[in-house]
Amino acid sequence: MSLDTVKHAAETPDAAQPWKELGLKEDEYARIREILGRRPTGAELAMYSVMWSEHCSYKSSKVHLKQFGEKVPENDAMLVGIGENAGVVDVGQGYAVTFKVESHNHPSYIEPYQGAATGIGGIVRDILAMGARPVAVVDPLRFGAADHPDTKRVLPGVVAGIGGYGNCLGLPNIGGEVVFDACYQGNPLVNAGCIGVMKHEDIHLAQASGPGNKVILYGARTGGDGIGGVSVLASETFESTGPAKRPAVQVGDPFQEKLLIECTLEIFKENLVAGIQDLGGAGLSCATSELASAGSGGMRVELDTVPLRDSSLSPEEILMSESQERMCAIVEPQHVDRFLEICEKWDVIATVIGEVTDGSQLEIFWHGEQIVDVPPRSVAHDGPVYHRPFARPSWQDALQADDAGKLARPADAAELREQVLKLVASPNQASKSWITDQYDRFVQGNTVLAMPEDAGMVRIDAESNLGVALATDGNGRYAKLDPYTGAQLALAESYRNVAASGAKPLAISDCLNFGSPEDPDVMWQFAEATRGLADGCLELGTPVTGGNVSLYNQTGETAIHPTPVVAVLGVIDDVNRRTPVAFAQEGQLLYLLGDTAEEFGGSAWSEVVHNHLGGLPPKVDLAREKLLAEILISASRDGMIDAAHDLSDGGLIQAVTESCLRGGNGARLVVPDGLDAFTFLFSESAGRAVVAVPRSEELRFTDMCGARGLPVARIGVVDGEEIEIQGEFSIPLSELRTAHEATIPALLA
Amino acid sequence: MTTRIGVVTFPGTLDDQDALRAVRIAGAEPVSLWHRDKDLHQVDAVVLAGGFSYGDYLRAGAISRFSPVMETLIEQARAGMPVLGICNGFQILTEAHLLPGAMLRNNHLHFICRDQKLRVENAETAWTSDYSAGQEISVPLKNMDGRYTADERTLDELEAEGRVAFRYLDGNPNGSLRDIAGITNAAGNIVGLMPHPEHAVEPLIGTGRTDGLGFFTSIIKKLVNA
Numbered sequence: 001m002s003l004d005t006v007k008h009a010a011e012t013p014d015a016a017q018p019w020k021e022l023g024l025k026e027d028e029y030a031r032i033r034e035i036l037g038r039r040p041t042g043a044e045l046a047m048y049s050v051m052w053s054e055h056c057s058y059k060s061s062k063v064h065l066k067q068f069g070e071k072v073p074e075n076d077a078m079l080v081g082i083g084e085n086a087g088v089v090d091v092g093q094g095y096a097v098t099f100k101v102e103s104h105n106h107p108s109y110i111e112p113y114q115g116a117a118t119g120i121g122g123i124v125r126d127i128l129a130m131g132a133r134p135v136a137v138v139d140p141l142r143f144g145a146a147d148h149p150d151t152k153r154v155l156p157g158v159v160a161g162i163g164g165y166g167n168c169l170g171l172p173n174i175g176g177e178v179v180f181d182a183c184y185q186g187n188p189l190v191n192a193g194c195i196g197v198m199k200h201e202d203i204h205l206a207q208a209s210g211p212g213n214k215v216i217l218y219g220a221r222t223g224g225d226g227i228g229g230v231s232v233l234a235s236e237t238f239e240s241t242g243p244a245k246r247p248a249v250q251v252g253d254p255f256q257e258k259l260l261i262e263c264t265l266e267i268f269k270e271n272l273v274a275g276i277q278d279l280g281g282a283g284l285s286c287a288t289s290e291l292a293s294a295g296s297g298g299m300r301v302e303l304d305t306v307p308l309r310d311s312s313l314s315p316e317e318i319l320m321s322e323s324q325e326r327m328c329a330i331v332e333p334q335h336v337d338r339f340l341e342i343c344e345k346w347d348v349i350a351t352v353i354g355e356v357t358d359g360s361q362l363e364i365f366w367h368g369e370q371i372v373d374v375p376p377r378s379v380a381h382d383g384p385v386y387h388r389p390f391a392r393p394s395w396q397d398a399l400q401a402d403d404a405g406k407l408a409r410p411a412d413a414a415e416l417r418e419q420v421l422k423l424v425a426s427p428n429q430a431s432k433s434w435i436t437d438q439y440d441r442f443v444q445g446n447t448v449l450a451m452p453e454d455a456g457m458v459r460i461d462a463e464s465n466l467g468v469a470l471a472t473d474g475n476g477r478y479a480k481l482d483p484y485t486g487a488q489l490a491l492a493e494s495y496r497n498v499a500a501s502g503a504k505p506l507a508i509s510d511c512l513n514f515g516s517p518e519d520p521d522v523m524w525q526f527a528e529a530t531r532g533l534a535d536g537c538l539e540l541g542t543p544v545t546g547g548n549v550s551l552y553n554q555t556g557e558t559a560i561h562p563t564p565v566v567a568v569l570g571v572i573d574d575v576n577r578r579t580p581v582a583f584a585q586e587g588q589l590l591y592l593l594g595d596t597a598e599e600f601g602g603s604a605w606s607e608v609v610h611n612h613l614g615g616l617p618p619k620v621d622l623a624r625e626k627l628l629a630e631i632l633i634s635a636s637r638d639g640m641i642d643a644a645h646d647l648s649d650g651g652l653i654q655a656v657t658e659s660c661l662r663g664g665n666g667a668r669l670v671v672p673d674g675l676d677a678f679t680f681l682f683s684e685s686a687g688r689a690v691v692a693v694p695r696s697e698e699l700r701f702t703d704m705c706g707a708r709g710l711p712v713a714r715i716g717v718v719d720g721e722e723i724e725i726q727g728e729f730s731i732p733l734s735e736l737r738t739a740h741e742a743t744i745p746a747l748l749a
Numbered sequence: 750m751t752t753r754i755g756v757v758t759f760p761g762t763l764d765d766q767d768a769l770r771a772v773r774i775a776g777a778e779p780v781s782l783w784h785r786d787k788d789l790h791q792v793d794a795v796v797l798a799g800g801f802s803y804g805d806y807l808r809a810g811a812i813s814r815f816s817p818v819m820e821t822l823i824e825q826a827r828a829g830m831p832v833l834g835i836c837n838g839f840q841i842l843t844e845a846h847l848l849p850g851a852m853l854r855n856n857h858l859h860f861i862c863r864d865q866k867l868r869v870e871n872a873e874t875a876w877t878s879d880y881s882a883g884q885e886i887s888v889p890l891k892n893m894d895g896r897y898t899a900d901e902r903t904l905d906e907l908e909a910e911g912r913v914a915f916r917y918l919d920g921n922p923n924g925s926l927r928d929i930a931g932i933t934n935a936a937g938n939i940v941g942l943m944p945h946p947e948h949a950v951e952p953l954i955g956t957g958r959t960d961g962l963g964f965f966t967s968i969i970k971k972l973v974n975a
Contacts (some may be wrong), residue, residue: 160859160860163859163860164860167801167860167862167891167893168761168763168801168804168805169763170763170764170800170801253804254801254804255760255761255801255803255804255805255806256804258760258761258763258801258804259760259761346760347760436862437861437862437863438859438860438861438862439860439862440860440862440891441862442862442889442891442945442948442955442956443763443764443767443799443891443948444763444766444767445764445766445767445770445771445947445948445951445954445955446954447954447955448953448954459953459954462770575953576953578953749857
């Protein structure tokens, strides 16, 4: 086939084009023709199709995401907000932190190892592109039922991919989640988050300014992998009978990425770039159009200079390829030699592929002939915007009316004991160390806390002991019952987890995983969840710095539970003051902070014992969350508590079990006045934590809580080798340990 | 004069910064060495740090072993310069035939990261003199290819000559023959092990123990007293 040049396109307006196969809608194709005043060339069509895909353009979610920019709490920590590769937050002492969570759901279902591996690779490059050194990663994961045969295919591959890539990259994996639910059977959620650290003056932005500046593509050669990968894959629903899409998944090379990181950081150190962008979804189409769109002029690219892995690739394929481990930099001419020298030092291939022009168009040439001539903004930023219809699902009222309070409760202490063991051994509540032990949590030598702690924490300055903490949480069951509250509960839990570690929550990133936006039910869930999250962030004073939306997580007509995952970033002035979850000291007093009500809707107990999902999720009181966080942070700073664990899914007994097993000590608990043992152990009321207080600090601690108006109850003491609920039952730690730790290896090893 | 201890960075080395930090905390001057540079910059000892040099492609350590820096290092190590190989560094030392044996894929086929208990079997090497023979320590272990293997004759020889420097306790994490976690050459200047002492030098970081610091204080004392 002859080359489809701009000239040729103008001369052949009626040539048939595969817009539909590339995922464009008829009106979108018409709009492209209108923008260009002619039909697009094959290369232009390729660019628009990937950039206007749901994944890259956020066309269905944009109108709702706007709220994150409108309901912004007053917070002077924000240095760079939504819209860049990742947001940037001031953490003091001249340091800035950038962090973000992204999804790699669809590729990970098709090809678990590479899908998950390149998910890590992509988020790490996003962080790097901001000018930061990546310092840690986290992985919130969701799979189908734990005992489903396909989970045994997907999970080990995903875990091996995350480990294989992240471990080789030298980034400690410090947190995340592993959740099982049948709703994720055909749509596992593989989210990945990364934290990066830099000095304020090192922040870099994705823009191409200054005519004459060179466009340098560096990193891996471009290959045929991942053509239309993330963008097209993540923008449609899986059909059970569709053709295999495996080749659309990218293949990662973590060694190349490690070199890219070190090389890029050295380039930053010498101030050699004017703008920089990583190549992720939509590859060169995205990088060139976004850089040019955010800059002041145009850009001219000689596409045939791009180093290839496969010399037979067409220009369209080169523009769409999502080959990994590539970056694109804008470099002033006098810095080009030094830039290339540093790349050579790190054995990284670097090529000048074009330059910034004083025009307004993005122009791409192939062996001297022009194949792209577009306004970059029309590709990168002016994609379609949909106001998708949404409506409260017809089944929502019935679901909420199916109250979990009506479920049969344990009849006696023996049954209560049995249910406790069943709960802590259930796949969702069981120890995940079989999984997390496959990730390197020690590399870089700054890890202060890592899973199964409430939040991961790394030191960022070895002199001052300044540190940052990150927690990620989401509960699709809560969100299914009420998406607005569910999103706020995810936010509240993550916020609480950070505070429980002793760090002050500063800002959030989110990964919003939902079904098809073409379903009004799903769109309602999305609208409610984003509204809940935006309102919640406003009240808690934690702005949204950026994030990611993953739609079309459904198989056929069945969508996943709405699953907003929230990552909260916190800062701690001195990591010596961090609070672990372990009950390490016998004799310390256990206090329950917050109010406990009979709240079982969406609870782990209702799932494990009754396989039930109905009613309303726990109530949210964000003012209370704020107060609880302040108490946890003050108590940590002033040495009043030695351990803290947030209470969430599984309730008090889950938290106490984890803290006891981690510390190797038992606990004697007394049911507080006004509560029955069942509610005490299993309720999932929000805004609560359990803390271990040294006896010498008891008065000071309770005085502080009293003065600030936080309800506290002394519930027991760290003691012995069993967990005893006085007057009810006791379970030896060894029995709890076996129950808690045997489940996951038995299912997966 | 301060003791200068070099840490080599190969492409894909990951724990070089940690090793440099451990050297500094122990009281010596850390010196970064680059794989392409044959010059060892007058260091008194060298640490080959952990990581995935060259992505573990071909075989862990197989490519790094041919780096320019290794030419000088192999020569100097044979002449008695102390060298410590940690994890990937250990793999490089075996590839370079400075230590016998090889590391295979873990017998359970997974990467494993955990706090690992070890027994110091030989407290007379350049890197272990601050420990006592039989002492039990805990340091992080993290690797994919950590299963130490060698032929029976070599293993018997290592045992007979007291060259098994460390053994795994409380469960062999990867199927290493005779629970071997680390070994030394006959002269005691070259030591290699899979676990990571450089990750256990600060009370707050990692596992919260400082059991690994002894490697670095051992070598400093030896060099200062030399």
